Amino acid sequence: MRVTVTAADRSGNTATATASATVAQPSSLPTFGLTATNVDHLTAAFESGARTMRNDACYLGQYEVEGSLPEIGSTWRADNWRDIKAAGMEPLIQIHLSGCAAWAGIDGLYHNGQQDKQAVRPEVVADFAAHVVRELPEHTYFKLGNEMDRDGSAAWMDAYAAMMIAGYDAMKAERPDIVVAVEGGIGQNEVQACLDRGVYDHADIIDHHVYGGGPLYNSGDGRYLPRKLQMMHDAGYHQPVIASEFGVGPGGVGTEGLTKQEVADLLTERATRLLDIGFSTFYYFPFTAGVRNDALWNEAYMVEADGTRNPAFYSYQNLSA
């Protein structure tokens, strides 16, 4: 949390000062929230819920494109969400911007041609993001965008920063009680670009996607995660850091060829390292077999499709104990 004070005199002269502090997140913020009991009852619900959540976040925008708004978010209110909450877990609602882009028309900026990584006008992001949080009053935790801070060009980062700031401000204006996560930069160049543009002044949580041997361990492309966190700390930003996508699957080093026990050991090693550098919350992916058909992910599942728990499940459970 950063407070900015501006002093202005009648002559038009101004001075500003800032002060920062950390506001702890509510205790309901999940920290390795999957207990054995939860999984017994909610394994399937959690996975389907997670996927429904993401698809719907995109889909909301499509509804807007069509000019109709039939019961927005009806699936979000399905019993699986209530079960998850009843079990003490809080879903993180990822707001993709693909539907938003189609809704508004694009500005011509693409990132790798991916639909959900187009730049749109900031005011459109603001309208869309505010709309989502207004229509989902039972949810508290939101994530704005998905892996969009991945192109260090100045033009892209200008567009990205404008979108994130406009979206965050609109969401908080709509519902000051919500907690909004913003991505923490795929590389050091992107972190610096966001710092230069004030993006992290508009974020309650900093989120990273951490898979396999990727951003955390690979120093290539300036992606070494501890250094990125240090950059933000040195700049005065101390928001909680989470991994809204965390897994030992592909990401530079996959799990192909490993035994299930070796995957479990790898999970412990990587999660422990993340905890050491300040991560507080993890959303594991993929949790249940069948979520992804990519053979590269198969060994990373915690639970088989028939409910059989892999050693990775127990590694995760031990970390959460």
Next chain:
Amino acid sequence: MPLVTSTTTEDGMAVPTVSASLDKAKYAPGETMTLTVNYSDTDTQSVTVTVTASDSSGNSSNPVNVSCVIDPVSLSVSDSGGRVWTVQSDNGQVAVLSAVA
């Protein structure tokens, strides 16, 4: 709890100075946060004009005082979480504000 001060200038007039500090580095949700702001401007002056009316007979009225502040400084506060900060006190040099974490 970093402190950063920056200024802008208008020709010929003094620039205000301001600093801000919070009473803690970490807060729990729902906790009261206290922000202390110290500010000044060398152009700011309190002026009191005393007026006395006299007639040719040497009679004078009681003096009347009129006060004003030249180039006063106003404060505005915003935070990254969109909270509302409430002024608890302000004596023209030190302002104390509070908000709920």
